[in-house]
Amino acid sequence: MRPFQPRLIALLVASCAASMPAGAATKAATTSTAKPTVAEAQRFIADSERDLDRLGLDAGRAEWVAENFITLDTETLTAQANEQYLGLSGAVALKAGRYKDLKLPADDARKLMLLRQNLVLSDGADRAAYARLAASMTGAYGKAKYCPPATAGAAQPACMPLGELEKILATSHDPARLKDAWLGWHAQSPAYKGDYAKYVELSNKGARAMGFADTGALWRSRYDMAPDAFAADMERLWQQVRPLYEALHTYTRYKLRQAYGPANVPASGPIPAHLLGNMWAQSWDNLYPLLKPANDAKGEDLTALLEERKTTAVEMTRYAEGFYTSLGMRKLPQTFWERSLLTKPRDRDVVCHASAWDLDGKDDVRVKMCITPTAEDFRTIHHELGHLYYDLAYSTQPPLFKNGANDGFHEAIGDTVALSITPAYLKKVGLMKTEPDPSQDIGPLLYTALQKVAFMPFAYMVDKWRWQVYSGQVKPADYDKAWWALKEQYQGVSRPAPLAADGFDAGAKFHVASDTPYARYFLAHVLQFQFHRALCREAGDTGPLNRCSIYANKKAGAKFQQMLEMGTSKPWPEALKAVTGEERLDATAMLEYFAPLKAWLDAQNKQLAVTDAQLK
Numbered sequence: 001m002r003p004f005q006p007r008l009i010a011l012l013v014a015s016c017a018a019s020m021p022a023g024a025a026t027k028a029a030t031t032s033t034a035k036p037t038v039a040e041a042q043r044f045i046a047d048s049e050r051d052l053d054r055l056g057l058d059a060g061r062a063e064w065v066a067e068n069f070i071t072l073d074t075e076t077l078t079a080q081a082n083e084q085y086l087g088l089s090g091a092v093a094l095k096a097g098r099y100k101d102l103k104l105p106a107d108d109a110r111k112l113m114l115l116r117q118n119l120v121l122s123d124g125a126d127r128a129a130y131a132r133l134a135a136s137m138t139g140a141y142g143k144a145k146y147c148p149p150a151t152a153g154a155a156q157p158a159c160m161p162l163g164e165l166e167k168i169l170a171t172s173h174d175p176a177r178l179k180d181a182w183l184g185w186h187a188q189s190p191a192y193k194g195d196y197a198k199y200v201e202l203s204n205k206g207a208r209a210m211g212f213a214d215t216g217a218l219w220r221s222r223y224d225m226a227p228d229a230f231a232a233d234m235e236r237l238w239q240q241v242r243p244l245y246e247a248l249h250t251y252t253r254y255k256l257r258q259a260y261g262p263a264n265v266p267a268s269g270p271i272p273a274h275l276l277g278n279m280w281a282q283s284w285d286n287l288y289p290l291l292k293p294a295n296d297a298k299g300e301d302l303t304a305l306l307e308e309r310k311t312t313a314v315e316m317t318r319y320a321e322g323f324y325t326s327l328g329m330r331k332l333p334q335t336f337w338e339r340s341l342l343t344k345p346r347d348r349d350v351v352c353h354a355s356a357w358d359l360d361g362k363d364d365v366r367v368k369m370c371i372t373p374t375a376e377d378f379r380t381i382h383h384e385l386g387h388l389y390y391d392l393a394y395s396t397q398p399p400l401f402k403n404g405a406n407d408g409f410h411e412a413i414g415d416t417v418a419l420s421i422t423p424a425y426l427k428k429v430g431l432m433k434t435e436p437d438p439s440q441d442i443g444p445l446l447y448t449a450l451q452k453v454a455f456m457p458f459a460y461m462v463d464k465w466r467w468q469v470y471s472g473q474v475k476p477a478d479y480d481k482a483w484w485a486l487k488e489q490y491q492g493v494s495r496p497a498p499l500a501a502d503g504f505d506a507g508a509k510f511h512v513a514s515d516t517p518y519a520r521y522f523l524a525h526v527l528q529f530q531f532h533r534a535l536c537r538e539a540g541d542t543g544p545l546n547r548c549s550i551y552a553n554k555k556a557g558a559k560f561q562q563m564l565e566m567g568t569s570k571p572w573p574e575a576l577k578a579v580t581g582e583e584r585l586d587a588t589a590m591l592e593y594f595a596p597l598k599a600w601l602d603a604q605n606k607q608l609a610v611t612d613a614q615l616k
Contacts, residue, residue, distance in 0.1 A: 041099035045111050048092045053361065053399035055085040060359055066135065067351040067368060068341055070142050075135040083131040090127070093118035093210060107569065111400045114568070117222055119206035119215065126202055133199045134515060140192045141513040142351040146184030160184070162279070163352060163370070169279050170286040175264050179496050182274035187500070189507030196507060197476040199515065204470060216467035219517050223406055224571040231467070233585065234460060234519065237526055238490075240587035241456050244594060247601040248453050249492050252276075252284060254608035255291045267612065270494035273487070280509055281493045282458040284450040285376075291450070293600075296443045300423075300432045306373035313342035313371035319429060320382040323417055324389050327550065327557025332388065333363045344370035353510050354380050356387035361402055362395050379418045386414020394567030403568040405575035408523025413564070415528040416535070419593075420549035428551060438547065445546055445597040452525055453594065457490035459522035464490075465506060466518075480505050527576075529589035534580035535560060545593040 062081035066074040096115040104112065121127050147159040160181075168181040203215040212218040213227075220227035249271070256275055257265040265271060277286030284291075306316070314337070321332050344352055354369035365388040371377050390413050394402050404410035423444075426432040436444075465486050468474040474482040480503040487493045495505070506512045529545075536548040539556040550556040563578040573583040591598070 036099050036102060038102055038104060041102050041104060041112065042108055044095065044099065045108055045115070048096075048115060049111065049399045052085070052089055052092065055081075055088055056399075057360060059085040060357070064357055064359060064366070064368070066139070067142065067355075070139055070349045070351065075139045079128075079131040079135040082134065083128055086131060087124075087127060089118060090120040090122075090206070093120050107398075110569070111398070114400050116210070117218070118210060119203060119212075119218055120209045121202060121206040122209065126205065130199065130202045130206075133195050133202070137192050137195055137199070137507075137513045137515075138351070141189075141507075141510055143349055144185075144188040144191075146181070146188065148180065148184065161349075166279055169274070170277055173259070173290075175260055175275065178274040182279065182496055185279055186503070186505050186508045189504040189513070190500070190502055192513065193476065193479070193502065193504035193507060196504070196512075200469060203515075204472075207470075214470040214472070216463075216470035219463070219519070220467070224573070234464075234522065237522070237585060237587050238456065238460050241453070241590060244449075244591060244598055245453055245456055246492075247598055247605065248449055250605050251601050251608070252287065252291060252450075254605065254612050256287075257612060259290050270488045270492045272496045273493045274496040276493065280458065281487075281491060282455050284454040285447055288447050288450060291446065293442050293446065296440075300434065302375040302378060302426065302431065303373070305431055306375070306378065309373075311373045316371050316373065316378055316381050317342060317367070317385070319378070319431075320385045322429065323382060323420070323425075323551060324385060326552040327560065328554045329389055329557065329561060330392065332385075333365065335363070336365055336367075336388070339364070340366040341368045342371050354384055356384045356391075358388070358391040358402075361399060363392065365391050379421055382418045382421060383414030386412075386417055389413065390564050393561060393564035394569075396565075397567040397569055401567040401569040405563075405566065405568055405570070405572035406523065407517065407520035408527055409572065409575065411520050411524030412527035412531060415524055416531040416560075417550075419528060419532045420551055422547060422549040424547070425549040425551045438544070441544070441546060441596060442600050445594060446600075448546070449594055449597055452590070456522065456525060457492075458487075459518060459525060461486040461490045462506075462509065462511065462518035463522075466512070479503070523585065526585050526587050526590065529593050530576070530580055530582070530586055531560075533589040533592065534582075544596070545589070546596075 059078075059081040062074075062078045066078040092115055096112055099112055100116065121130065145159040145161050146165060148157040150156045162185060165181045165185045169178060172178055172181075200215070207213075207215040207218040210218070212221065217227040220230040223230045225233070253265060253271050256271065257267070260275060265275065271281075273281045276284050278284065317340075325331055341350065344350065350370070351368070352370040354367070357366045357368065358364070359366065367381070367384050367388070369377075369381065369384060371381060387410055390404060390410055391402070404413075423432055423435045427435050465474070465483055468482055469479070480499045483506045484495050484499065487495075510516075511518050532548070532550075533545055535550050535553075535556040536545060538559050539548070539550050539553040541548040541550075559579055563575050566575050566578065576585070577583050
């Protein structure tokens with residue numbers, strides 16, 4: 001995941017000129033009635049780029065400290081740093097409109113467009129409140145714990161942070177315990193529901209000042225297409241994937257009914273959320289032991305192998321680095337190893353949600369992650385390093401182009417590499433001794449689908465909900481009602497208990513509390529398979545996509561690196577074409593990857609329908 005880094009994303013607020021830091025960009029923001037010139041616009045862009053980069057780096061460092069040392073003081077310092085940055089950037093956004101009708105060189109025109117895709121609040125109090133609320137909600141999420149009530153005659157149970165509650169969801173098969181853990185975590189977010197509603201109001205105020213209907217429209221405008229066109233494209237991609245998801249959902253419901261009985265799992269309709277092995281029902285891979293094929297040949301267990309070897313967090317990260325260097329990419333800087341946080345500290349709270357950080361726009365790249373020796377974390381660290389290798393690749397670009405082609409690209413890079421974590425790759429690096437026969441592929445494909453395919457509707461509906469909230473279609477009183485309507489419509493998942501009074505279940509997800517746009521993850525799941533298919537072809541692999549690994553293929557690595565170096569200097573369809581030869585997002589690569597599984601699921605569902613009828 002990418003954390004909030006203000007120099008990379010445009011959630012920008014302006015204050016009055018008296019509160020803005022001195023700098024050429026600020027001076028350029030004074031009102032002028034003279035006709036603008038190309039030379040003036042270019043000076044303005046260069047000054048703005050320099051000054052925003054400097055303050056953005058300061059804000060990023062403050063955010064790094066705040067997530068590693070969660071205190072009132074670090075929250076305050078983060079809010080102050082963001083406030084300074086946002087003050088200048090808002091003024092720049094306003095001034096940029098002066099030059100919008102000039103015919104500029106392509107790079108300057110693109111930079112001006114990026115500067116204008118921002119949100120502006122002219123009131124200093126609004127600016128301060130916006131920054132303070134953002135820091136407060138992120139901090140509240142990181143500190144939240146569920147404290148179970150004591151039972152008669154028993155000692156008070158220990159309070160549990162999210163990580164412990166997630167472990168219960170992942171491993172327990174006791175419906176009552178699962179429900180308690182699920183409800184316990186979702187009871188924490190109402191504490192900042194009021195802050196979120198205020199934050200939405202301020203954000204919309206700024207978006208409208210820049211000519212957008214609301215913040216949701218502003219977010220959708222960042223994809224080199226009109227907001228409505230982007231929303232339509234998301235729906236098109238979802239419709240491509242939906243038949244595969246529905247087959248997986250049907251199979252999962254049949255198997256859960258067998259495991260938990262008809263009293264806990266209905267014969268049709270949505271599945272109760274607490275039974276899906278994940279706090280948000282966004283991935284179902286923890287259900288694999290219940291869902292695996294009957295004739296599943298037990299291969300080597302990566303988690304068990306990592307635990308047996310007592311693989312450290314540093315060693316896990318070295319494996320991930322080795323994948324990227326095998327493609328011809330550079331080693332990580334020594335400062336990465338000195339400055340990253342790879343294990344959970346014992347002496348303080350930190351935001352353990354895995355994230356990758358670029359703190360100087362050059363080579364001070366870091367990861368913040370509480371790594372454990374599991375297969376999931378092995379894949380996650382490969383993902384996080386994908387962000388950093390993207391950062392390093394475009395580090396020579398001007399500051400405004402130091403970003404992904406779109407935010408989905410940034411998430412897709414590491415996930416593309418993770419698709420190459422095949423048994424063949426693990427055997428090459430010495431983590432496995434054997435490579436299973438292709439006839440045994442259904443099990444691994446099912447496991448991957450429980451991660452990737454199950455995630456698709458969740459990734460779609462998170463921002464679809466926020467678009468409704470930002471547009472005013474959904475008011476605070478109806479946050480939960482709208483959230484669960486979308487979860488049932490797209491995920492086929494239901495709340496395990498009636499809606500809570502004044503609940504805020506959406507806020508139990510980090511990306512809502514931190515106001516991190518989520519469409520990027522939906523796009524990333526489309527892009528990673530599209531990239532994987534293209535890179536496998538570049539590597540000359542003609543076998544099934546699910547067995548292809550580009551590990552150690554320099555030709556595929558060079559093609560990948562070519563796209564990474566572009567950053568956001570060109571519209572994303574050009575970056576997509578550089579790797580795939582295609583200019584349109586296309587989920588058929590995902591369907592091709594899972595084609596053998598889809599056929600198997602359809603056959604299984606026919607058989608299970610007969611068996612399930614006997615349970616009624």
